[in-house]
Amino acid sequence: MKDERETREKLLCSAKKEFSEKGFMKASLRNICKNAGVTTGALYFFFKDKDDLFVSLVREPLARIHKIMSEHFTQERQMADEGAFLTQDFSDDYEASFEVIHELYLYREEFLLLITKAQGSSLENAVDAIVEISDRHYHTLAGAYADRFPGMRMEEETIHWIAHMQTDIFVYMITHIETEDEAVRYMKQAVRYMVMGWYGMFGIVPNLPEIAGEPKEKA
Amino acid sequence: MKDERETREKLLCSAKKEFSEKGFMKASLRNICKNAGVTTGALYFFFKDKDDLFVSLVREPLARIHKIMSEHFTQERQMADEGAFLTQDFSDDYEASFEVIHELYLYREEFLLLITKAQGSSLENAVDAIVEISDRHYHTLAGAYADRFPGMRMEEETIHWIAHMQTDIFVYMITHIETEDEAVRYMKQAVRYMVMGWYGMFGIVPNLPEIAGEPKEKA
Amino acid sequence: MKDERETREKLLCSAKKEFSEKGFMKASLRNICKNAGVTTGALYFFFKDKDDLFVSLVREPLARIHKIMSEHFTQERQMADEGAFLTQDFSDDYEASFEVIHELYLYREEFLLLITKAQGSSLENAVDAIVEISDRHYHTLAGAYADRFPGMRMEEETIHWIAHMQTDIFVYMITHIETEDEAVRYMKQAVRYMVMGWYGMFGIVPNLPEIAGEPKEKA
Amino acid sequence: MKDERETREKLLCSAKKEFSEKGFMKASLRNICKNAGVTTGALYFFFKDKDDLFVSLVREPLARIHKIMSEHFTQERQMADEGAFLTQDFSDDYEASFEVIHELYLYREEFLLLITKAQGSSLENAVDAIVEISDRHYHTLAGAYADRFPGMRMEEETIHWIAHMQTDIFVYMITHIETEDEAVRYMKQAVRYMVMGWYGMFGIVPNLPEIAGEPKEKA
DNA sequence: CATGAATGAGGTTTCATTCAT
DNA sequence: GATGAATGAAACCTCATTCAT
Numbered sequence: 082m083k084d085e086r087e088t089r090e091k092l093l094c095s096a097k098k099e100f101s102e103k104g105f106m107k108a109s110l111r112n113i114c115k116n117a118g119v120t121t122g123a124l125y126f127f128f129k130d131k132d133d134l135f136v137s138l139v140r141e142p143l144a145r146i147h148k149i150m151s152e153h154f155t156q157e158r159q160m161a162d163e164g165a166f167l168t169q170d171f172s173d174d175y176e177a178s179f180e181v182i183h184e185l186y187l188y189r190e191e192f193l194l195l196i197t198k199a200q201g202s203s204l205e206n207a208v209d210a211i212v213e214i215s216d217r218h219y220h221t222l223a224g225a226y227a228d229r230f231p232g233m234r235m236e237e238e239t240i241h242w243i244a245h246m247q248t249d250i251f252v253y254m255i256t257h258i259e260t261e262d263e264a265v266r267y268m269k270q271a272v273r274y275m276v277m278g279w280y281g282m283f284g285i286v287p288n289l290p291e292i293a294g295e296p297k298e299k300a
Numbered sequence: 301m302k303d304e305r306e307t308r309e310k311l312l313c314s315a316k317k318e319f320s321e322k323g324f325m326k327a328s329l330r331n332i333c334k335n336a337g338v339t340t341g342a343l344y345f346f347f348k349d350k351d352d353l354f355v356s357l358v359r360e361p362l363a364r365i366h367k368i369m370s371e372h373f374t375q376e377r378q379m380a381d382e383g384a385f386l387t388q389d390f391s392d393d394y395e396a397s398f399e400v401i402h403e404l405y406l407y408r409e410e411f412l413l414l415i416t417k418a419q420g421s422s423l424e425n426a427v428d429a430i431v432e433i434s435d436r437h438y439h440t441l442a443g444a445y446a447d448r449f450p451g452m453r454m455e456e457e458t459i460h461w462i463a464h465m466q467t468d469i470f471v472y473m474i475t476h477i478e479t480e481d482e483a484v485r486y487m488k489q490a491v492r493y494m495v496m497g498w499y500g501m502f503g504i505v506p507n508l509p510e511i512a513g514e515p516k517e518k519a
Numbered sequence: 520m521k522d523e524r525e526t527r528e529k530l531l532c533s534a535k536k537e538f539s540e541k542g543f544m545k546a547s548l549r550n551i552c553k554n555a556g557v558t559t560g561a562l563y564f565f566f567k568d569k570d571d572l573f574v575s576l577v578r579e580p581l582a583r584i585h586k587i588m589s590e591h592f593t594q595e596r597q598m599a600d601e602g603a604f605l606t607q608d609f610s611d612d613y614e615a616s617f618e619v620i621h622e623l624y625l626y627r628e629e630f631l632l633l634i635t636k637a638q639g640s641s642l643e644n645a646v647d648a649i650v651e652i653s654d655r656h657y658h659t660l661a662g663a664y665a666d667r668f669p670g671m672r673m674e675e676e677t678i679h680w681i682a683h684m685q686t687d688i689f690v691y692m693i694t695h696i697e698t699e700d701e702a703v704r705y706m707k708q709a710v711r712y713m714v715m716g717w718y719g720m721f722g723i724v725p726n727l728p729e730i731a732g733e734p735k736e737k738a
Numbered sequence: 739m740k741d742e743r744e745t746r747e748k749l750l751c752s753a754k755k756e757f758s759e760k761g762f763m764k765a766s767l768r769n770i771c772k773n774a775g776v777t778t779g780a781l782y783f784f785f786k787d788k789d790d791l792f793v794s795l796v797r798e799p800l801a802r803i804h805k806i807m808s809e810h811f812t813q814e815r816q817m818a819d820e821g822a823f824l825t826q827d828f829s830d831d832y833e834a835s836f837e838v839i840h841e842l843y844l845y846r847e848e849f850l851l852l853i854t855k856a857q858g859s860s861l862e863n864a865v866d867a868i869v870e871i872s873d874r875h876y877h878t879l880a881g882a883y884a885d886r887f888p889g890m891r892m893e894e895e896t897i898h899w900i901a902h903m904q905t906d907i908f909v910y911m912i913t914h915i916e917t918e919d920e921a922v923r924y925m926k927q928a929v930r931y932m933v934m935g936w937y938g939m940f941g942i943v944p945n946l947p948e949i950a951g952e953p954k955e956k957a
Numbered sequence: 958c959a960t961g962a963a964t965g966a967g968g969t970t971t972c973a974t975t976c977a978t
Numbered sequence: 979g980a981t982g983a984a985t986g987a988a989a990c991c992t993c994a995t996t997c998a999t
Contacts, residue, residue, distance in 0.1 A: 088979080104419065106325050110973060121974080123980050131973065200323065200419045238486065242472065249468050253461065267457070278497035307962075329990065342963050344991070526983075542857065544763050548969065559970080561984050569969070638761065638857050676924070680910065687906050691899065705895065716935035745958080767994060778995080780959050788994065 089127045091117040096134050100194055105135055106201035135202045139195045142188035143207060146181060150211070153177040154218040161225040178268050181251065186261035196252055208248060215244035247275070308346045310336040315353050319413055324354055325420035354421045358414045361407035362426060365400060369430070372396040373437040380444040397487050400470065405480035415471055427467060434463035466494070527565045529555040534572050538632055543573055544639035573640045577633045580626035581645060584619060588649070591615040592656040599663040616706050619689065624699035634690055646686065653682035685713070746784045748774040753791050757851055762792055763858035792859045796852045799845035800864060803838060807868070810834040811875040818882040835925050838908065843918035853909055865905060872901035904932070 095117035099108045114121050128134040185192050199205045219240045227234040250271050258264045314336035318327045333340050347353040404411050418424045438459045446453040469490050477483045533555035537546045552559050566572040623630050637643045657678045665672040688709050696702045752774035756765045771778050785791040842849050856862045876897045884891040907928050915921045
């Protein structure tokens with residue numbers, strides 16, 4: 082039937098609006114149903130509870146980010162295992178960034194929901210979870226670096242901080258920059274900033290090339 | 301009387317606990333009163349409403365941060381007006397940072413409340429407000445720099461980003477680092493990181509000295 | 520379903536009792552629900568709030584009075600426009616009175632609520648509103664009379680007073696007289712009294728006929 | 739001490755304002771105390787409870803009305819006992835009316851409180867009590883008339899109605915007419931109206947004289 | 958005289974959720 | 979699939995009043 086899909090869709094749409102305006106906790110299911118032109122019972126046919134409704138809005142986009150991160154990290158670790166450490170132009174990092182950005186702006190509303198309106202839901206710590214994933218990755222990666230370049234041993238806290246800052250940069254981006262184009266420009270600067278800061282912490286002054294890397298065209 | 305002070309204090313203490321555990325919105329005034337061994341009416345003798353109770357917990361510490369920032373910013377602008385731009389060792393910045401850190405760790409519980417548990421209260425945007433203050437300050441300051449060093453003209457968005465990142469560094473610190481001592485060490489690194497990143501954005505490589513500046517002893 | 524209607528009805532019944540006993544303000548919704556054998560939530564399914572519950576009890580009867588008044592007044596003004604002023608036997612006035620009385624006694628409990636128990640509700644001035652409607656009508660009507668009989672020009676305050684007294688007569692009736700039959704007898708006297716008083720104010724002594732007019736039989 | 743009196747007076751003043759604005763029930767003692775610049779405890783030194791505070795505002799003026807009525811009624815009954823029934827010009831009635839009016843306008847604010855804002859207090863039926871007093875008086879008086887003029891026997895309900903209407907006339911006056919002067923003019927009309935109506939009920943057409951009677955000058 | 962802290966019951970309302978139909 | 983009545987707990991808050999000081 083067409084109606085099934087329509088009802089569910091209407092509920093999701095109405096929910097997105099309500100959650101965006103009031104946040105998870107203050108959002109009223111009654112309101113959501115009313116604005117969707119549907120009764121409360123209908124909502125509970127499609128969704129287990131308030132949390133499930135919220136999660137349904139952001140689950141898929143969030144999963145895609147996790148997937149991109151996972152792939153990028155796996156690749157980075159493989160390269161480290163193979164002894165290939167720093168590419169000259171950070172092109173891989175740029176590329177992964179642009180991919181993430183593209184995804185984030187494709188579902189910007191949903192990510193804004195997740196980042197700024199999730200308090201009270203089961204996903205209220207989704208951003209922290211991402212930080213933790215980064216954290217673990219950089220921990221592993223830093224181990225590989227340290228084996229090879231003993232001078233670059235990093236403290237746990239520093240790794241954690243890096244993971245945090247990196248995530249914050251994306252959070253800042255999505256909450257403050259409206260369009261993907263501007264976001265890409267911003268990210269180029271931010272990466273430059275971070276890399277410089279990064280090397281600065283080891284007293285190294287890199288030969289930072291002209292900023293390279295353009296986002297790939299997406300379908 | 302002793303009882304007066306005690307009741308109010310007990311309420312504040314109980315409230316701090318409840319807000320910390322559940323956040324502003326989910327916190328229950330009934331619970332707070334019960335745990336304080338007091339009736340609901342008593343609470344409303346001392347506090348106007350739930351929001352007032354929450355605000356009473358963080359008002360004073362927050363005001364002190366605002367004061368320190370205000371003084372530091374005023375001084376910075378005066379120096380810029382007098383033509384003194386960069387001190388060789390960033391000692392002023394360090395000093396101000398340490399002062400802020402000291403305050404933050406003196407009332408760490410309260411600031412954690414303010415930063416992570418205020419959603420739904422009138423102070424839910426207190427951190428944003430601080431960003432905005434920084435933003436306006438750096439905007440003014442950047443104008444002074446640009447007049448003197450035309451190459452250092454910054455875009456509005458960059459200024460906003462700097463203000464944000466700087467604030468985020470403190471937020472990260474207070475939420476992740478337990479003691480003032482560790483925080484000071486962290487801040488030294490972070491300032492180094494930021495300064496490097498900062499200059500990197502203009503293609504300048506400063507002669508960063510050994511990290512200097514120790515926090516002044518507080519009474 | 521049967522239950523739907525029953526619950527709403529039980530609530531209205533219980534509410535009528537509670538409002539009658541305690542008045543709008545002192546009435547307790549908790550009590551109303553308890554006596555209706557229903558939870559508080561159920562009340563709020565059927566009624567927006569306390570005021571809506573009260574208004575729901577008297578809205579319909581009140582509207583019917585307004586309708587009867589409106590029709591009677593319209594007719595009176597039409598007759599005045601056509602030059603027909605005083606019918607010999609006041610039969611129209613009697614008839615309208617009896618119609619109003621019938622309605623008032625059909626829903627006597629509700630009108631008692633409205634007149635004596637509405638303080639604090641949105642209908643606390645319902646009687647004043649009726650006075651005002653009468654007031655405007657007699658103002659218009661008096662203008663027509665004055666055009667025709669210059670000696671009968673009335674002051675604004677007199678008109679206002681007439682409107683008030685007329686309303687008070689009905690208020691007195693419904694609050695003091697138990698049955699419609701007695702009310703009809705009372706009204707015949709009252710109308711006679713008022714008409715006499717009325718003419719007395721202009722120094723006219725009418726040939727008041729034997730009291731005529733009997734209430735029409737209602738279906 | 740001066741302060742004693744002042745505090746009590748300030749409380750009464752503040753209470754009058756609050757009761758006038760919100761009515762007895764909605765009035766808040768807290769508010770009254772706050773506006774009087776006094777604490778709750780102080781109020782309870784001077785007044786037993788909320789009701790006592792309200793009653794204290796209107797007790798004295800109300801007592802004076804009761805006294806005037808009582809004296810007038812006593813005199814009327816004495817005259818009836820002595821066989822003197824109708825004075826030619828109703829001058830006694832006029833005189834008593836003007837006396838009452840004078841009193842009512844001397845404490846108009848208090849009477850407005852009593853008439854329109856007393857719901858919920860022990861004086862919420864003060865007007866009804868006055869009606870009842872009138873009622874009993876006219877009942878007695880009517881008995882005397884009926885003994886003498888058998889045609890003028892009145893029904894209980896008619897007497898009750900007369901008592902009511904007479905009271906309503908004063909209620910209307912005080913709630914709608916601003917000054918004593920206007921009230922006196924109004925009362926002359928109203929008495930004429932009532933007397934005419936009154937005789938009309940018995941089929942008598944009196945020789946109503948030119949309206950006589952002027953209020954006595956009060957100190 | 959007056960303070961002001963504290964009581965404790967009660968108020969209306971909102972909410973996510975369930976379930977018989 | 980969807981309705982909508984009903985639950986029941988809990989929410990914040992206000993109030994008149996009391997009493998030790």
